[in-house]
Amino acid sequence: MDRLSSTSDFHAWHKQLMAELDNNIPLVMLCGGIGCKAMGSEDVHRAFVQAIDKLGLGDKVQLKLTGCHGFCEKGPVVVVLPDKFFYPGVKPENVEDILQQTVIGGKPIEDLQYIDPASGNKITYEQDVPFYAGQQRNVFRNNGKIDPVEIADYVQHEGYSAFVKVLQAHSPEEVVKIVTDSGLRGRGGGGFPTGLKWNFCRQTPSDQKYLICNADEGDPGAFMDRSILEGTPHAVLEGMLIAGYAIGAECGFIYVRTEYPLAVSNTKAALECVRQKGLLGENILGSGFSFEIEIREGAGAFVCGEETALIASIEGHRGMPKPRPPFPAVKGYMGKPTNINNVETFANIPLIMLKGSEWYNAIGTEKSKGTKIFALAGKVKNTGLVEVPMGITLREIIYDIGGGILDDREFKAAQLGGPSGGCIPAEHLDSEIDYDNVQQIGAIMGSGGLIVMDEDTCMVDVARYFLEFVQSESCGKCTPCRVGTKKMLQILQDICGGRAELKALDQLDQLAGNIKKGALCGLGQTAPNPVMSTLRHFHKEYTEHIEERKCSAGVCRELIGYSIDAVKCVGCGACLKACPSGAITGERKEPHVIDKVVCTKCGICNSVCKFDAVDVR
Amino acid sequence: MSKDSVKDSAVDMELLGEILSAFGQVDSNDLIPILQKIQDSYGYLPRIVLMEFSKRTAIPASRIYGVATFYEQFHLEPHGRHTVRCCRGTACHVKGAVGIAEAIEKSLGIKDGETSKDMQFTFETVACLGTCALAPVMMVNGTYHGKMTPNHIQTIIESLKSSQGEG
Numbered sequence: 071m072d073r074l075s076s077t078s079d080f081h082a083w084h085k086q087l088m089a090e091l092d093n094n095i096p097l098v099m100l101c102g103g104i105g106c107k108a109m110g111s112e113d114v115h116r117a118f119v120q121a122i123d124k125l126g127l128g129d130k131v132q133l134k135l136t137g138c139h140g141f142c143e144k145g146p147v148v149v150v151l152p153d154k155f156f157y158p159g160v161k162p163e164n165v166e167d168i169l170q171q172t173v174i175g176g177k178p179i180e181d182l183q184y185i186d187p188a189s190g191n192k193i194t195y196e197q198d199v200p201f202y203a204g205q206q207r208n209v210f211r212n213n214g215k216i217d218p219v220e221i222a223d224y225v226q227h228e229g230y231s232a233f234v235k236v237l238q239a240h241s242p243e244e245v246v247k248i249v250t251d252s253g254l255r256g257r258g259g260g261g262f263p264t265g266l267k268w269n270f271c272r273q274t275p276s277d278q279k280y281l282i283c284n285a286d287e288g289d290p291g292a293f294m295d296r297s298i299l300e301g302t303p304h305a306v307l308e309g310m311l312i313a314g315y316a317i318g319a320e321c322g323f324i325y326v327r328t329e330y331p332l333a334v335s336n337t338k339a340a341l342e343c344v345r346q347k348g349l350l351g352e353n354i355l356g357s358g359f360s361f362e363i364e365i366r367e368g369a370g371a372f373v374c375g376e377e378t379a380l381i382a383s384i385e386g387h388r389g390m391p392k393p394r395p396p397f398p399a400v401k402g403y404m405g406k407p408t409n410i411n412n413v414e415t416f417a418n419i420p421l422i423m424l425k426g427s428e429w430y431n432a433i434g435t436e437k438s439k440g441t442k443i444f445a446l447a448g449k450v451k452n453t454g455l456v457e458v459p460m461g462i463t464l465r466e467i468i469y470d471i472g473g474g475i476l477d478d479r480e481f482k483a484a485q486l487g488g489p490s491g492g493c494i495p496a497e498h499l500d501s502e503i504d505y506d507n508v509q510q511i512g513a514i515m516g517s518g519g520l521i522v523m524d525e526d527t528c529m530v531d532v533a534r535y536f537l538e539f540v541q542s543e544s545c546g547k548c549t550p551c552r553v554g555t556k557k558m559l560q561i562l563q564d565i566c567g568g569r570a571e572l573k574a575l576d577q578l579d580q581l582a583g584n585i586k587k588g589a590l591c592g593l594g595q596t597a598p599n600p601v602m603s604t605l606r607h608f609h610k611e612y613t614e615h616i617e618e619r620k621c622s623a624g625v626c627r628e629l630i631g632y633s634i635d636a637v638k639c640v641g642c643g644a645c646l647k648a649c650p651s652g653a654i655t656g657e658r659k660e661p662h663v664i665d666k667v668v669c670t671k672c673g674i675c676n677s678v679c680k681f682d683a684v685d686v687r
Numbered sequence: 688m689s690k691d692s693v694k695d696s697a698v699d700m701e702l703l704g705e706i707l708s709a710f711g712q713v714d715s716n717d718l719i720p721i722l723q724k725i726q727d728s729y730g731y732l733p734r735i736v737l738m739e740f741s742k743r744t745a746i747p748a749s750r751i752y753g754v755a756t757f758y759e760q761f762h763l764e765p766h767g768r769h770t771v772r773c774c775r776g777t778a779c780h781v782k783g784a785v786g787i788a789e790a791i792e793k794s795l796g797i798k799d800g801e802t803s804k805d806m807q808f809t810f811e812t813v814a815c816l817g818t819c820a821l822a823p824v825m826m827v828n829g830t831y832h833g834k835m836t837p838n839h840i841q842t843i844i845e846s847l848k849s850s851q852g853e854g
């Protein structure tokens with residue numbers, strides 16, 4: 071069926087697609103997400119195509135290169151349906167075995183199975199892998215299951231059913247009410263109630279309104295928006311169509327980071343599919359509702375994630391924020407009412423429309439509903455993307471899903487919310503994670519970047535790191551942010567360098583207060599957060615740096631020195647080879663020595679030594 | 688100046704013509720997408736092309752330069768044949784990105800933001816490559832390399848160096 075011109079066309083097409091769906095043919099789902107690609111999934115895909123051909127299995131197996139499965143750390147990931155046999159770290163040479171033994175034979179291959187690091191047990195099925203068992207993959211339900219671009223695949227998995235249902239059964243006001251009742255809050259960082267935001271824009275009278283999907287994802291450490299756009303771009307498009315209908319917009323933009331080429335190309339291809347099907351464009355399915363979507367690539371500026379800066383950027387200007395009010399809902403793109411939401415926010419909408427606000431409202435805590443995707447990274451065993459209900463504890467995320475701290479070291483903190491967020495210490499591992507609780511303990515939910523830190527992470531260095539980030543990303547328009555963050559950074563550099571006095575902490579506090587109050591946009595207003603939260607929870611580390619000129623974590627270079635323990639050193643030469651400054655000398659099988667004058671204290675020797683022979687003082 | 692004029696004469700203005708005509712009636716809203724296309728075609732934003740762009744569209748050169756210098760994606764000088772990017776994002780930072788960047792600088796003999804004299808390599812550190820689960824991460828000509836160690840870096844860069852002149 072070609073272009074659909076009515077809702078009954080859609081239903082007929084949907085029926086036909088469902089009839090074609092053959093669940094009896096085994097399906098090999100190979101992750102084509104960017105993490106698995108980096109681990110070699112393209113080679114594995116090629117091997118599957120060749121082997122299927124060679125073994126003549128063309129009509130006995132389906133192969134899909136899907137979006138991200140989330141378990142990036144263990145890529146390339148393969149899941150074989152119908153049984154959901156799970157194989158991590160698949161290599162091209164495993165492919166024929168998988169086809170013959172698992173696909174045709176229906177049996178798992180023990181040698182390829184995932185071994186749970188906690189129990190040492192081999193795990194056969196995807197749902198039994200602890201990384202997945204603790205998750206509730208709603209927004210991600212199709213990521214890893216369907217072809218990212220192919221619209222028929224999406225429609226076979228309830229895709230566009232929500233949008234068609236809305237066109238047939240709901241007025242725009244009803245849509246706004248359902249979203250409001252669901253309790254959905256914006257996933258872009260602020261957690262603003264989505265229904266309320268839509269209502270503002272809907273209520274503002276105007277001949278033209280705009281809708282923007284914020285896919286700038288600037289928080290270093292977050293990559294869920296990327297994964298959604300790469301894996302199920304149709305879910306975002308469907309969410310945007312529903313939003314456009316609800317607020318009365320006819321034109322939408324997706325502002326996506328240019329650093330995400332696969333997200334850009336998959337979204338473009340998906341757009342082309344919906345346009346051809348007649349689900350985008352003039353008078354969609356004869357409903358009278360028209361909508362167009364255009365992709366704009368961001369050009370690399372963190373501040374452009376801020377909504378007013380983003381709008382300036384789409385208008386072809388430097389990405390500088392404007393004071394709010396007026397809010398974009400009143401005066402946004404080209405001075406017209408504009409509604410901006412995050413990728414994950416839009417991706418939640420089809421589900422809410424399909425299953426109802428009550429269903430959605432039942433997930434989560436009193437004031438934070440639904441699930442949230444976290445990007446779990448840093449010093450944790452299982453890194454990747456995890457989708458969990460609001461209200462889960464950090465301990466569950468880090469230990470049950472994440473498998474605990476790398477090398478079984480001691481947990482120190484979890485950084486949540488990126489450059490606007492803060493560090494959560496061990497005493498709050500059992501606090502429920504939702505928008506309000508997280509704020510109470512001095513962080514923010516942000517976009518969901520969750521970086522785990524252990525005893526080898528220096529919290530003063532982390533604060534310095536974030537200040538360096540916001541200072542270099544400050545657009546320079548307002549003085550508190552431009553000058554204030556620079557001053558704070560200087561103080562932090564002095565503390566890390568062992569050049570500060572105790573009064574520096576009061577100065578930091580004062581500067582932080584002034585920047586918070588005086589900065590023009592969210593970037594500046596939240597820039598002091600990483601410093602304030604580490605000062606609050608890790609005050610002792612600051613005073614240690616200042617009073618004892620000491621960095622216990624062994625990170626701040628001016629306060630540490632490296633040497634080699636001649637007793638432990640076996641003279642393997644690993645450090646000598648790895649040292650970027652040529653500071654290490656020694657004969658093979660003889661203890662090596664570090665020249666302290668040449669040494670730049672990069673710590674590489676320590677990271678490559680297998681004999682724990684490098685001392686950091 | 689003389690260096691510039693050598694480069695200028697080698698610049699093909701037809702590419703610019705094609706880019707602009709693809710946009711039809713050029714609107715200043717299209718400024719960023721057009722600069723992206725120019726950079727795609729020329730490899731960077733040559734001064735003479737930007738001036739010509741301004742002349743043909745009546746978008747002031749100051750506005751074009753204002754935008755071109757604001758965004759990190761744009762560069763006004765040509766890049767080397769291979770672009771090596773190293774992530775300095777949070778996940779990579781706590782997993783030793785500083786040491787990784789130093790190892791790259793040592794292997795290439797250039798610092799962050801520099802291009803080697805022989806125009807073979809450009810090295811940049813970036814805020815986040817979006818593959819934080821595989822930290823520390825580096826990217827060579829658009830290909831991701833995760834879980835980097837200094838030894839890996841030496842191997843990858845040596846193989847790039849030995850492929851010089853080929854392709």
Ligand SMILES: Cc1cc2nc3c(=O)[nH]c(=O)nc-3n(C[C@H](O)[C@H](O)[C@H](O)COP(=O)(O)O)c2cc1C
Nearest residue numbers: 256257258284287288375376377411412415592593
């Ligand atoms: C400095 C700064 C950076 C931001 N970056 C992003 C971003 O990368 N992605 C995003 O969705 N929102 C970002 N935001 C939040 C947006 O301004 C806006 O609130 C959000 O896109 C609204 O969508 P939501 O209501 O669905 O959360 C940023 C805000 C600030 C102040």
Ligand code: FES
Nearest residue numbers: 774776779816819
């Ligand atoms: S922090 Fe390095 S890839 Fe994101």
